[in-house]
Amino acid sequence: MVGLRLTHARALEADADVAVTPAPVAARPAAEPALVIDGLVKRYGDRTAVDGVSLRVERARVLALLGPNGAGKTTTIETCIGFRRADRGTVRVLGLDPRADNDELRPRIGVMLQQGGVYQSARCGEMLRLVASYAADPMDPDALLERLGLATVQNTPYRRLSGGQQQRLSLAMALVGRPEMVFLDEPTTGLDPQARHETWRIVEALRRDGVSIVLTTHDMEEAERLADDVVIVDHGKVIATGTCDELIRGQAEREVRFQAVPGLDVAALQRDLGGEQLVHEPAPGTYLVVGPVTPQLVAGVAAWCAKHEVLLGGLQVKQRTLEDVFLELTGRELRA
Amino acid sequence: MSAVTPTSDSDVGEFTPRPGRASLGRMARAQVWMELKLMLRNGEQLLLSLIVPIGLLVVCTKLTFIQVDGRRADFFVPGVLALAIMSAAFAGQAIATGFDRQYGVLKRLGATALPRTVLLLGKTGAVLVVELLQLVLLIGVGLLLGWRPDGDPISVLLLLAFGTAAFCGLAFLLAGALRAMTTLALANILWFVLLVFGGIMYPLSELGGAQGVIEVLPSAALSSGLREVLQDGHHVPFEHLTVLGLWAVVSMTAAAATFRWE
Numbered sequence: 001m002v003g004l005r006l007t008h009a010r011a012l013e014a015d016a017d018v019a020v021t022p023a024p025v026a027a028r029p030a031a032e033p034a035l036v037i038d039g040l041v042k043r044y045g046d047r048t049a050v051d052g053v054s055l056r057v058e059r060a061r062v063l064a065l066l067g068p069n070g071a072g073k074t075t076t077i078e079t080c081i082g083f084r085r086a087d088r089g090t091v092r093v094l095g096l097d098p099r100a101d102n103d104e105l106r107p108r109i110g111v112m113l114q115q116g117g118v119y120q121s122a123r124c125g126e127m128l129r130l131v132a133s134y135a136a137d138p139m140d141p142d143a144l145l146e147r148l149g150l151a152t153v154q155n156t157p158y159r160r161l162s163g164g165q166q167q168r169l170s171l172a173m174a175l176v177g178r179p180e181m182v183f184l185d186e187p188t189t190g191l192d193p194q195a196r197h198e199t200w201r202i203v204e205a206l207r208r209d210g211v212s213i214v215l216t217t218h219d220m221e222e223a224e225r226l227a228d229d230v231v232i233v234d235h236g237k238v239i240a241t242g243t244c245d246e247l248i249r250g251q252a253e254r255e256v257r258f259q260a261v262p263g264l265d266v267a268a269l270q271r272d273l274g275g276e277q278l279v280h281e282p283a284p285g286t287y288l289v290v291g292p293v294t295p296q297l298v299a300g301v302a303a304w305c306a307k308h309e310v311l312l313g314g315l316q317v318k319q320r321t322l323e324d325v326f327l328e329l330t331g332r333e334l335r336a
Numbered sequence: 337m338s339a340v341t342p343t344s345d346s347d348v349g350e351f352t353p354r355p356g357r358a359s360l361g362r363m364a365r366a367q368v369w370m371e372l373k374l375m376l377r378n379g380e381q382l383l384l385s386l387i388v389p390i391g392l393l394v395v396c397t398k399l400t401f402i403q404v405d406g407r408r409a410d411f412f413v414p415g416v417l418a419l420a421i422m423s424a425a426f427a428g429q430a431i432a433t434g435f436d437r438q439y440g441v442l443k444r445l446g447a448t449a450l451p452r453t454v455l456l457l458g459k460t461g462a463v464l465v466v467e468l469l470q471l472v473l474l475i476g477v478g479l480l481l482g483w484r485p486d487g488d489p490i491s492v493l494l495l496l497a498f499g500t501a502a503f504c505g506l507a508f509l510l511a512g513a514l515r516a517m518t519t520l521a522l523a524n525i526l527w528f529v530l531l532v533f534g535g536i537m538y539p540l541s542e543l544g545g546a547q548g549v550i551e552v553l554p555s556a557a558l559s560s561g562l563r564e565v566l567q568d569g570h571h572v573p574f575e576h577l578t579v580l581g582l583w584a585v586v587s588m589t590a591a592a593a594t595f596r597w598e
Contacts, residue, residue, distance in 0.1 A: 081447050083598075107357040107449035117444025119436065121377050122370065133366035134449040136356030177449060180353040202351075209351040 032095040034059050034181050034212030035080065039089035042075050042236075049075040051236035052089070057214060057229070062207050064227035065216040066322065068330070072236040073216035074114065077183050080214070081111050094181055107135070110179035112170045114186055118158040124165070125154030128172050135177035144172045147202075149195065164191050171199060175206070182206065184215040188222060200226060220322040230322065234330045247325050256289040256301060259313030273300050285313070293317055357449040367450070367458025372465050374432070381428045384527070385466055389420040390477055392537070397481045402538045406567070409483035413474065414562035415536045420470040421496060422536075422555055425463050425503035427527040433459060433511035434519030443598040452597070460504055467500065487565035491572045495565070498580035499558040505587030506554070512595030530555040554583045 035057040042050040050072040057063045065073045078084045079091055082098035082105065091098055096105045118127050125145055132138035145151045148168040153161060161169065167190060174182055187203070188196045203226050206213055217223055223230050224244050232240040232247075240247055262284035269289075270279040277291030289301060298317065305312050357363075375381050393416040397408045404411040436442055445455055475483075510519045531537065533546075535556030540547050550556050561576030 083443070083447070103451065106447065108353075108355040109447075111444075111447040113440070113444055113447070116440030118439070119370070119374055119441055120439055121374055126370070126373070130366055130370050131448055134358055134363055136358050137354045139350075173444075173448075175351065178351070178354040180355050206351045209349055209353070211351055211353055 032092070033057060034061070034094060035063075035214060036092045037076070037080070037089070038091075040076065040079060040086050040091060041088035042072075042079060042084055043087050048236055050079070053231075053233065053236070053238050054089075055231050055238065055241065057212055059212050060207055060210045061228045062203065062213040062215065062226050063229045063231060064223040065214065065231050065233060066218065066220075066223050066326070067216075067233040068218060071233045073233060074185055075236075076233070077185050077214065077216060081109060081183055082106075107177065108180045110174035110177060110182040112174040112182070112184045112187055114189075115166075115170075117170065117173075118166070120159045121157050123155050123157055124150055124161060124169055127158060128154075128169065128176060131173045132176045137178060139176050139178060141172075141176060144176055148172050148198065164195055167191055168195060168199075171202070175202070179211065181212040182214075184213065186216055186218075188217070188219065196222075220326070224322055232326060232329060239329050240325065244322060247322060254293040255291075255318045256293055256298060256315065257318060258287050258289075258301060258305075258315040259285055260287065260305060260310045261285065264308070264310060269301070269304050272304050273297060360451075360454060363450055363454050364457055364461065367454060368461035368465065371432075371458050371462035375428065375462055375466055378428075378432070381432070384427055385420060385423040385470060386473065389416045389423065389470065389474060392416055392419065393474060393477055394481065396537065404539060407482060407484065409478055409481040410485075410567045411539075411563065412537075413478040413481075413483045413485070414566045415559045416474055416478075417471070417496075417562055418499065418555060418559035419531060419536050420474060421467060421499045421558060422503055422527060422530060422534075424466045424470065425500045426507050427523045428466070429459060429463055429504055430507035430510045430523040431516075431520050433507060434514070434516040434523075437511060437596070437598065438516035440598065446597055456508070460500075463500065463504065467496070471496075485566045486569035487567075488571070491565045491570075492562065494572070494577060495558060495561045495580070498577055498584060499554065502554045502558075502580045502583035502587060505584050505591055508591040508595060509587050512591055512597075535559055552579055554580055557583075 033056055035055070037053055037055050040050050040053045041048065053072065053076055055063065065076060067073055075084060079086055080093050080098055082102040085099060093105055094108055098105060122130070125141065128141045128145060128150075132141045142151070145154050148171065150165060150168055150172065153165055156165075158166065158169070167187070171184070171187055174184065184203075188199050191199060200222070203213060203215070207228075215222075215226070227244060230240075230242065230244055230247055231238055262281070264281070264287065266279040266281055266287065269287075270277065273279070273289070277289050277297065279287060279289050281287050289297065291297075298315070301315065302312065375385075393409075393412055396402055396412045396416075400408075433442075442452075442455065446452055478485075507523070510522060514522065530553065533543070533550065534553050535543075535550050536559045540550060540556060540560065543550055551560070557576040557579035561573040561580075564570040564573045564576070
């Protein structure tokens with residue numbers, strides 16, 4: 001519930017410094033999509049981890065794979081980077097087959113796995129410089145360490161870094177080779193709010209600079225803020241797909257809540273609004289208008305109050321969130 | 337510990353893709369250097385690879401609880417060289433690779449531009465550098481203890497190379513198939529068993545009937561070969577090279593077939 005939240009969160013984004021610019025700076029001429037997955041099936045023994053997933057990521061777009069633990073997000077990513085062989089279906093990353101063309105693909109992608117992957121006694125900075133040395137034209141590791149708040153711990157062995165620092169090093173390792181596409185498996189899980197926001201800014205900057213991004217998350221706020229497209233997966237299947245707006249607006253029921261003096265004539269208000277909405281007063285002085293919400297509806301409520309000399313104490317449009325959508329689709333909380 | 341620096345000026349183009357793989361030479365150098373640093377940072381590895389061989393060389397040469405013919409140092413230096421190779425190329429390599437695998441390093445680096453062959457090449461290169469260090473130290477200590485080597489250096493290098501290949505193959509075989517803790521335990525046990533019964537520290541003739549079996553162990557083949565060249569001045573010891581070569585081929589083939597990266 002946010003005061004007069006009529007527009008979508010992304011448009012109201014406070015971080016003006018990282019405006020979400022639509023056009024990639026380094027647009028490639030007529031490039032094939034960054035990622036096309038068609039009917040992917042992956043089984044482990046008799047458990048089907050991914051059950052017919054199809055999705056598509058255009059260049060310089062951010063796709064969030066959203067779903068609870070065990071939904072098949074990590075397996076999908078691991079198939080995209082060639083760690084797993086698809087049992088059925090096809091996967092093309094930057095136009096390449098992740099397994100047959102693995103050698104050609106790896107220098108072009110950046111990968112952040114959920115945990116581990118670093119020599120236990122390697123120092124933080126040393127590890128990033130090692131990965132940088134695999135690239136023909138890497139980013140400056142020191143600048144990256146600085147940006148991710150790791151400069152002061154660059155001489156600390158990996159095993160003594162905090163979980164969040166290990167996480168940030170992992171992100172740096174994914175980016176240092178200047179990839180065209182990155183796969184980030186739960187990039188912000190376990191990060192403090194500051195580091196989380198910095199990671200978001202980096203994802204936005206990557207997109208701005210033309211990098212295609214797939215990230216997994218079970219954080220709704222993250223998906224809503226970062227993703228152009230959201231794919232909700234559960235039990236290995238895609239259960240919803242679209243932009244955040246489409247997913248949220250796709251479903252009807254919304255409500256307007258306002259405060260005023262107690263005892264208004266709710267029936268009269270309901271008639272005046274046209275009868276498509278239900279109006280009631282759940283608590284003295286608090287009113288709910290339930291039904292399709294349009295700008296005219298909000299104006300109608302305000303006009304009715306003005307006509308009746310009622311001072312509005314507050315008026316909120318409650319928007320559904322991805323959390324609500326997910327709950328309705330799966331009947332489960334995301335962070336179960 | 338500073339927190340993340342909020343960036344107020346996100347430079348447009350700082351993440352513009354410019355993908356590409358560095359030259360194989362550059363990757364290999366970086367990888368060898370990294371693995372070498374990790375090895376030298378590891379106390380147990382240093383103990384096994386440097387301190388134990390040097391200590392045994394001094395103790396066995398100075399004390400007379402093991403009976404040998406001829407100058408004592410002439411007998412023990414080749415044996416300790418074999419032990420050193422076994423420590424670095426087998427025990428150290430197996431344990432380090434096993435833990436790298438458990439901690440997902442092999443998997444994670446398999447998602448970078450680094451080819452996996454270069455990853456294993458880096459490990460082997462680091463072992464070779466440590467072996468060089470072992471050679472210099474053990475030869476120095478040996479000479480101080482009165483060692484007078486014989487024979488041609490080419491045969492010695494061949495034996496060391498074949499021995500390293502055989503032990504690295506065995507190390508990758510263990511580390512690529514078993515859990516890290518199992519690899520750790522098994523590598524240490526095998527190292528100790530081969531040290532005591534592998535024909536390294538006393539003449540094989542003392543083992544009586546078991547001699548025939550022990551002669552085909554890589555530890556015995558390496559130490560006997562080195563002794564024949566360095567102590568007795570023999571030419572290329574084909575028999576021992578063949579044994580080591582077979583161990584190398586069999587272990588590497590088996591490792592290639594069974595190695596799991598995660």
